[in-house]
Amino acid sequence: MTAFSYRNGALFAEDVDLAAVAAQVGTPAYVYSSAALVANYRAYVDALAGLPMSVCFAAKANSNLAVLRTLVRQGAGVDVVSTGEMQRALAAGCPADRIVFSGVGKTAEDLEAALLAGIHQINVESLQELELLSQVAVRVRRDAVVVFRVNPDVDAKTHAKISTGRKGDKFGIELEDTAAAFERAHILPGVRPVGIAAHIGSQLLDLSPYRDAYRRLAELVRELRGAGHVVERLDLGGGIGISYKGDAAPSLADYARIVRETVGDLGCSLMVEPGRSICGDAGVLLSRVIFIKPGRTRNFVILDAAMNDLIRPAMYDAWHGIVPLRQPAEGAVEAEFDVVGPVCESSDTFAKGRALPPLAAGDLVAFTGAGAYGAVMASTYNTRPLVPEVLVDKDHFAIVRKRPTFEEMVAGESLPPWLA
Numbered sequence: 001m002t003a004f005s006y007r008n009g010a011l012f013a014e015d016v017d018l019a020a021v022a023a024q025v026g027t028p029a030y031v032y033s034s035a036a037l038v039a040n041y042r043a044y045v046d047a048l049a050g051l052p053m054s055v056c057f058a059a060k061a062n063s064n065l066a067v068l069r070t071l072v073r074q075g076a077g078v079d080v081v082s083t084g085e086m087q088r089a090l091a092a093g094c095p096a097d098r099i100v101f102s103g104v105g106k107t108a109e110d111l112e113a114a115l116l117a118g119i120h121q122i123n124v125e126s127l128q129e130l131e132l133l134s135q136v137a138v139r140v141r142r143d144a145v146v147v148f149r150v151n152p153d154v155d156a157k158t159h160a161k162i163s164t165g166r167k168g169d170k171f172g173i174e175l176e177d178t179a180a181a182f183e184r185a186h187i188l189p190g191v192r193p194v195g196i197a198a199h200i201g202s203q204l205l206d207l208s209p210y211r212d213a214y215r216r217l218a219e220l221v222r223e224l225r226g227a228g229h230v231v232e233r234l235d236l237g238g239g240i241g242i243s244y245k246g247d248a249a250p251s252l253a254d255y256a257r258i259v260r261e262t263v264g265d266l267g268c269s270l271m272v273e274p275g276r277s278i279c280g281d282a283g284v285l286l287s288r289v290i291f292i293k294p295g296r297t298r299n300f301v302i303l304d305a306a307m308n309d310l311i312r313p314a315m316y317d318a319w320h321g322i323v324p325l326r327q328p329a330e331g332a333v334e335a336e337f338d339v340v341g342p343v344c345e346s347s348d349t350f351a352k353g354r355a356l357p358p359l360a361a362g363d364l365v366a367f368t369g370a371g372a373y374g375a376v377m378a379s380t381y382n383t384r385p386l387v388p389e390v391l392v393d394k395d396h397f398a399i400v401r402k403r404p405t406f407e408e409m410v411a412g413e414s415l416p417p418w419l420a
Ligand SMILES: Cc1ncc(COP(=O)(O)O)c(C=O)c1O
Pocket: 058, 061, 079, 102, 103, 199, 201, 202, 203, 237, 238, 239, 240, 273, 274, 275, 276, 277
C-alpha cells in the first residue's frame, strides 16, 4: 500500500501534510504511516490464512517503539537479534511468547536475558551456541526451546551483502550437520529442540529461491523425523522484497502458494519474519535542500540528510525515490543532478545523475521506501544527531523519537582525570 500521495500539489502521509511535519519537527526526519504498517502486516496474515502461521515482524528493519507497538497491537510477534531489540519488543507490549531470538553471535548475556524473559524460541545457529545455551539454561534453571537455523545453500539472487543462505555464508548450521545438532541437543541438559529455521536473504524479487529453500527444509524435516526427532516448528525467515522504483514486486499470493505447496502439509506450526515488506514503503525520510551547486561536469543537490541518516545508497548502491514535497508545476522541465549529503565522504551520495524537477535551496524532498533499514542503521558520524522519527495516524502525528540536542550527544562522554 502507499500511504503517501499528493493532494492539491502537496505530499501527504495519510491525512497529514508532510510540510507541516517538517515545519514542526525540522529536517531530516523519518515519518511513518500507521495505516501502511497495519495494511502490510494484515496482507501477510490474509495471504497465509488457513495455515498454522504466525507473523513475527523483524525488528531489525525498524525497531522504533511506536512502530513495534502498532504491529504488536495487530497481533504480530517480533523477531529480535539482540537483547536491546528484545527489550524494545517487550516495552512495546509484545507478549514474551510471541518473541523469537535470531542471530549468529548471541552472548551468554543475550541467552540469559531471553531465557529469563521466557520468549517463544531461540533460533540457534551453531553447535557452539547450543553448548553455551545449555550451560546458561542450567545456570538460570530455565529450559530453552530451540529451533536450529540451517543454511539451505540456496542463492537468493539478491545483493551479495544481504544474501544469507549460501554455503560459505556465516549463518546457520549446514543441512548435513542438522541431525547431529538434534542428537547433541538431546544429550545436553536444559535445551529442547523443536524445529528448524532458514533465512536465505533480504529483498528477494524472484520467489524461486524460496521454493528451493522450503523444499530443502521439507526434505530435512522428513529426514529428521525419520531419524526419530520431533520437528514441530518451521521458521521460514524474512519476507518478500519490495518495489523501490515502482516496478513489479513479488506478490504475497504467489509467496503463500509456495509456502502451501512446499511446507503446508508437514503438520508443523509455521512462522515468517518479514521486516522490509512491512515497514519499507510505510516510511519516508524528509530532507531540505541546503544548496543547489552547479558544476562544470556535474550539478549537485546538497541536502541536509546524509549517509549517516540513510546508509542504504552508500552501502548497497540502493535506489530510493527522491520526490519534492510540493508537486512541480505542469510542464516543469527535469534536469539531472547528483543528490548528496553534507558528510565528508564521496560515498555520501544518494543518487547520481537523477532526473529531478526544478529545486531551490530551502525546498523539501522526501526519500521514499525509507521505512525499513533507515533509522535503525543511522549513526552519528560527523557528530550529526540521530534523525527524529514521527508516526502519522490519519490526520494527526506525534514525534516518537526526538532529535537529541548537541548537549545530549556529548553527555555520555567524560575526560579522564589527566585531561580534566
Ligand atoms: C533472521 C532474519 N529474519 C528476518 C529478516 C528480515 O528480512 P526482511 O526485512 O527481508 O523481511 C532478516 C534480515 O534479512 C533476518 O536476518
